[in-house]
Amino acid sequence: MIYSVATGFVLWILFPIWYTLSSSFTKPSKIGIHPTPFWPENPTLNNYRIVLGIPVHGKNCVPGIDIKLCETAQSNVSVNKIVETMLHSFYVGALVVIFTLIISTIAAYSLSRYRFIGSNFFLNFTILSRIVPGLVLVAPIFIFLRVLNLLNTPWALIISYTSFTLPLAIIILKNYFDQISIDLEEAAALDGASRMQTLNLIILPVAVPGLIATGVLVFLESWSEFFFALVLTDSYTVPPLLAGFLSMQTFNWTLLSAATVIAIIPPVLLTMIFQKFIVTALASGTGK
Template sequence: MEQSARNKRSGIFKKTAIYVLVGLICLFAVFPFLWMIDISLKPQSEIYQNPPTLWPSELNWNGYKQMLNFGADDNLNFIKWFLNSTLVSVMTTLFAIIISTLGGYAMSRFKFRGRMGIGYIILITQMLPGSLLMIPMYIIMRDLNLLNTHMALVLAYTTFAVPFCTWMLKGYFDTISPTIDEAAMVDGANRFTTFWRIILPLTLPGLVVTAIFSFITSWNEFLFAFTLLNGADMWTLSVGIASFQGQYIVNWDYIMAGSALTTLPIVLIFWSMEKYLVRGMTAGAVK
């Protein structure tokens, strides 16, 4: 009886410790977002207050109002920047998914000499920092007359997204038995029909994971957007929000309000695609 009570107390203690640990980890992960919301709602006088206050004494919505001004001020066109980022991110995602899907399927199904060598070369490109590629990429875009265009960003972002997405999808295709391809071909389907109508529907979780990765990569990127775009009407969100940091004055309420609005689409995407994201990460990345 005493041993049973001791085991029960031990189980309750372990469960409580796990809950506390998970709560602390969640708080650590969510704290930057909560701090961003807090700063975006504080007046300028309270932002620089020492010691800082935990909550704003009065809610300051000026940053959000200015950000959602719908272009009334030519120097503050958040909606335009939002549309630019959406266009670039969606096009990058489409290009990356098309290329990496075909590449991943080829590396998984076709056995040819140098297959893994090509795969490792593709993967090594992920090890190169963006700053190292900035000058060559700028020269290439200049020679192609693509400077200050969104297509320049799409091409640049696609080169970063494709290597990871290709390997991610290869791992997912490897989990699908080749006998499925063989059965479809025995029934009269050619290789492309098998790939398009049989294999792709089975890889939906993996496609969602790679699509989210490609979208976030282009949505948050700053360095290439800042270098390749020189017109305020062409800016993406990351460059537009960074423009509020001046030499002597930093409008933190504007920056944090814009950052909160920029983060919102990513949160909604993760929330709506959660089940596919978990399935894709566990099935494709682990195996």
């Protein structure tokens, strides 16, 4: 009984992904077979080669059916932009993570340790702003960036993503700092350490798991974000590039599936590796 339910879940989770994976190994000419096969017939790596910009060898190009395949290898630039775009995504993600972590560590630490005027308001406001979605804010941000002439630069994304990920990061880190015993700090203070020194030398090393989890979550968010990347830049990061595939003249699902598989490898790896940290952080971060 329990195994049949479990199998059901596995199928429910895996089927869509499996189809994408198997399509990415299928030859474009074999894609329309009915009933749709579970397993690609004569699997090929050509889709990946094209998407990654590796030239397809002449003997693989069957004239007639695969002629498009041969041409796209050299000429179609938008298809094999995936590598470059992923580097952009990494760049944006890394900077967003750095900025968010610096700002949110200081903010979360002060929220966790001090009671200043308006600290409660600030905390509640942070939680509330997590609920206000980006969709509602896009027009003013768009206009700001336009006035500042930052549209279609990585900074457009870095600035807007940082402002969106900050609340989440602050909440998670505050909860994390709350759990760290205050004794350590008092000892440090007795030894004459300043607040910033305490934060740097005592708290940060202890808080590494929390920082990792927050960093990974922030990175995932900036990797996945589509709407802002779509309207603020010209396909600078991965999601809008993939969306651009959909409206291409010579649309090709096998190529798109290969690109999709490549695009989800980094987030999947990250979550697999840091799963424990992330789930704990999420559960605590949203638990308030």
